[in-house]
Amino acid sequence: MANPDSNTVINVMVCLATVTPPRLVNVQVPAQATVADAVHASGVLNGLDLTIDTCRLGVYGKRKTPDAALHARDRVEILGPLIADPKTARRRRVQKVRATGTREGLKWLRNEAPPKDDVLE
Structure with a gap:
């Protein structure tokens, strides 16, 4: 498999699952992006009292840390x-x-x- 160039972008979906219905946002991030980068790029936490530190993060239901690497077409999930x-x-x-x-x-x-x-009680 070829190494991704520094200017290659990947498509990632960010899902905010703390509200009903969930908010889904498609973003393009650099190939070396992390989970935290995708969350910041999506802007779904803007205007909410949630931060990356207080939320649980995952990729396709698997718990991940904010510095975990992403792959093309991953779905990042933000859980309260x-x-x-x-x-x-x-x-x-x-x-x-x-x-x-x-x-x-x-x-x-x-x-x-x-x-x-x-x-x-």
């Missing part, structure tokens, strides 16, 4: 910060099912006492 801790959210869902007294909730209570650090 987590709103809730996944473990705490899971505990709350289980507690809600247990409290309803449904068959599914009773299955949880059959042979198991709730953990001592269970969320009591």
Whole structure:
């Protein structure tokens, strides 16, 4: 494969997935561009209170750092910060099912006492 010239550009799609519907922007960046370069070139974060440091970045669903290299026709995805801790959210869902007294909730209570650090809110 030939080395890309310094003036070669590649097409990249940047997707801002924090809003509904997602915003998609096609940009052209130099062949040696990084994920951060594509995000800056797209301008999707302009006017929002998000920065590259507070967002999670990925390429086709795979987590990437801002300095990761891009290839032609990559889709850079910008995901917002987590709103809730996944473990705490899971505990709350289980507690809600247990409290309803449904068959599914009773299955949880059959042979198991709730953990001592269970969320009591």
